[in-house]
Amino acid sequence: MHDDLLPVQRLQENLQAVERRQNERDAILAEEANAAEAVTRAAQALASAREAVERATQDLRQSERRLETYQKRVADTRRLMDSGKADDYLLAHQQLEGCLEVVDQTETEALERMEAKDAARIALERAEHACVEADRRLERARAQKDTRLPIVEQEIETLLAARPPLEKDIPTDCRDGVRRLRAQGRSLLSVLKDGSCSHCAMRAAPQVILEVARGSRVHACRSCGRFLVDDSE
Ligand SMILES: [Zn+2]
Numbered sequence: 001m002h003d004d005l006l007p008v009q010r011l012q013e014n015l016q017a018v019e020r021r022q023n024e025r026d027a028i029l030a031e032e033a034n035a036a037e038a039v040t041r042a043a044q045a046l047a048s049a050r051e052a053v054e055r056a057t058q059d060l061r062q063s064e065r066r067l068e069t070y071q072k073r074v075a076d077t078r079r080l081m082d083s084g085k086a087d088d089y090l091l092a093h094q095q096l097e098g099c100l101e102v103v104d105q106t107e108t109e110a111l112e113r114m115e116a117k118d119a120a121r122i123a124l125e126r127a128e129h130a131c132v133e134a135d136r137r138l139e140r141a142r143a144q145k146d147t148r149l150p151i152v153e154q155e156i157e158t159l160l161a162a163r164p165p166l167e168k169d170i171p172t173d174c175r176d177g178v179r180r181l182r183a184q185g186r187s188l189l190s191v192l193k194d195g196s197c198s199h200c201a202m203r204a205a206p207q208v209i210l211e212v213a214r215g216s217r218v219h220a221c222r223s224c225g226r227f228l229v230d231d232s233e
Pocket residue numbers: 190197198199200201202221222223224225226
C-alpha cells in the first residue's frame with residue numbers, strides 16, 4: 001500500500017468502528033421498542049382470547065339449558081300420552097316429534113359448542129404463553145440496554161474524539177477524494193482483485209494495476225472513486 005493511504009486506512013477503520021457501534025446501538029434500541037410493542041400486542045390478544053372463552057362458555061350454557069327444557073317437554077308429553085291423559089293424541093304426538101327434533105338439533109349444537117369452547121381454551125393457553133414470552137423478551141431487551149448500551153455509547157464517544165487527528169493526517173492529495181466518498185457514505189478503500197475494483201467491478205488499466213501492486217502511486221477507482229489497494233493487503 002502506498003504510504004499516503006495508511007492514514008486513509010486508519011480513518012476508514014475509525015469510520016467503520018463507529019458505524020458498527022452505531023448499528024449496534026440502533027439495534028439495541030429497536031429491539032427494546034419492538035419487544036415493548038410485542039408485549040402490548042400479546043396483552044391485547046390475551047384479552048380477546050379471554051373474551052372468546054367467556055362467549056363460548058355462555059353459548060354452551062345456552063344450548064345446555066335449551067336441551068334440558070326440551071328433554072323435559074319430551075318426557076312430559078310422553079307421560080301424558082302413556083297415561084292416556086292427552087286431550088288430543090295426534091296433537092300430542094306432533095308435539096313430541098317437534099320436541100324430539102329440537103332435542104336432536106340442540107344436542108348437535110351443544111357438541112359443536114363444546115368443541116368451540118375447548119378450542120377457545122387452547123387458544124387462551126397459547127395467548128398466556130405468548131404473554132410470558134413477550135414479557136421475557138422485553139426483560140432481556142431492557143437488560144441488554146442497561147448493560148451494553150452505556151459501553152457502546154462510551155466507545156462511540158472515544159472513537160469520535162480520536163477522529164480529528166486522523167482527518168488531519170490525510171494527505172492533501174487524498175482529501176477531496178476522501179471528502180467525496182464520505183459525503184456519499186462510501187468506504188474509502190477498495191481492494192483491487194484480479195485487476196477489478198472489488199466494490200464496483202470496474203476494471204483498472206494495466207499501469208494502474210501495476211502501480212497499486214507496487215504501492216508506488218495512489219490511484220482511485222475510475223467508477224466509484226474509492227482508493228485502490230492491492231489484493232495482498
Ligand atoms: Zn470501484
